[in-house]
Amino acid sequence: MTRRTVRIAMNGVTGRMGYRQHLVRSLLAIREEGGLDLGDGDVLWPEPVLVGRRESALRAIAERHGLTDWSTDLDAVLTARGEAAVDVYFDAQITSARPAAVARAIAAGKHVYTEKPTATGLASALELARLADAAGIRHGVVQDKIFLPGLLKLKRLIDGGFFGEILSVRGEFGYWVFEGDWQDAQRPSWNYRAEDGGGIALDMFPHWSYVLRELFGKVTTVMAHTATHVPRRWDEHGTPYAATADDAAYAVLQLESGAVAQINSSWAVRVMRDELVEFQVDGVQGSALAGLRRCRVQHRSATPKPVWNPDLPATEPFREQWQEVPDNAEFGNGFRAQWELFLRHVALGGPYRWDLLEGARGVQLAELALRSSAEGRRLDVPELTL
Template identity: 85%
Template structure:
């Protein structure tokens, strides 16, 4: 076996997502398997270079996992010939810091892979995509939801024609994020400050764009109501602050194939469903409910005939009338699966469509969703081109 090393600058690994999903469960998991098999006797070995602002935290992570390369200087990983120079730049920082760092990486000729949203506004997101194309580098955006077991099963149903004509999609996402006074919040305080790139719309609408686009069709219009339900929160130091960013977004999306999608996103809702996110798809031939891992179906041939009678207690167990879709495969961590595809794209030039333009579509949908809410009207979503 021939081992080819690829050095990956990982900016933002001191955060929850960057550390757990991208470093530990993706790149370190690939290393634990002996590297990524490229075929023909060649293995790709990812070598993380940890980047961040907090030197003690970086050193602790490196020591914990036996890594030797870390730095607090971004330029050290973007300059050829330094001890920390990299081939790929990955960004999992707070959104407000992302554009400037990606611009520097692109200008240095590094391949880039980044969390979403790629920017907080469409102009900046499109500029990144154009610069990356002009630089001739390979670029990708994390779009993890479509790699989850539940949505992969749902995609299997779509591709197999299970639904007949798809009529509608209904999505519910969210959970109660504690305010931070009497219980610590589960999300960082910057998520609730618009000046720091926070807000559930810019966080979740990019997800909904690629989920709808990949599974059904392109979003052609949006009608949204966006609000801040909890205006006062407490930060990591117990200091109260005003939440300037939205914590709930209720939206109707029209798709190019005529499907109507309604998706509620909220950090101020208590969960009464099986998973933190669920999508119900209804079609002429059948329906499905998919979450992160599970997917259940009801075909038209087995659909019962409920009768509305509010004067009598219900006797039917509606959940029991649905059939579980089997795994039929071993599903890897969704972040790891996409990392492997991007690494093969860089190493072998294999096709990869989740690029910075795809990331810009998500930013566009969030921006137009905010406009729809502010103006109280339905807004068209034009197709993006570079």
């Protein structure tokens, strides 16, 4: 057995997502199981090089997990040679800092894997994709939602023809993010400042872009309304600030198939759902309700026949009339699943569709949604090419 080491500069691991999902539950989990089996006796061993601005936080993470390489100097990491050289650059920073750092990694000839959105605007996102293609590097963008058990089950239903003609998709996402005055907020304050790249449209529409495209086909038009429902919040130091970014977005999207998608995203909604995100898909032959982990269905043959009568209380147990879709497989961490695919792509080559151009499509949809809201009209979504 031959062990091949791939050194990965991980920028942004002091943040919640970068640390928990990408470092601990993905790369360190792969190491705990002996590396990534590439076949033919080869094993890929990921070696994280932690990068960030806070020296004490990087040192603490490194010591906690027995890692030896960390730095606050990104340029030094990218330009290192010999055994200290990195092969891959990963970015989980604040969005506004991402384009410049990714561009530097591309210029240094490093393969790139990055969180989304890849930029705060389409022009910048497309430029990163062009630079990466011109440099001949391998590049990918995190698209974690399509690796969730609930959506994998939904994809299985679609592939099996369960729905017949799909008519509509309804998505509900969100939860109440505390303002920060009497309870700490669950999200960083920059999320609510437009000048720092915040806003739920920019945060979530890149997700809805690849979820819809992957499962149901590309989006052709978007009509959206955004709002800042909570205009005053308190930051990590207890200082009040004006929320300048949208904390809710409501969208109607036309799909190429003719189906209609309606997706509500809000950080100012209290949850009355089984999961924080749910998608209901209605087709001629049946319907499904998919969340992060669960997926339930109701076939045409088992659909009840409700009668509208506002004078009497509803007596039908509507939730009980749906059937649970079995797992039929073992589902691991979605972030790790995509990391493994990208690392195989780096090591072995071959096609990889979740690249920086796909990331630009997500930024495009977010940008068009914000423009649609500002202009009060429906907008076409052009197909992107480099």
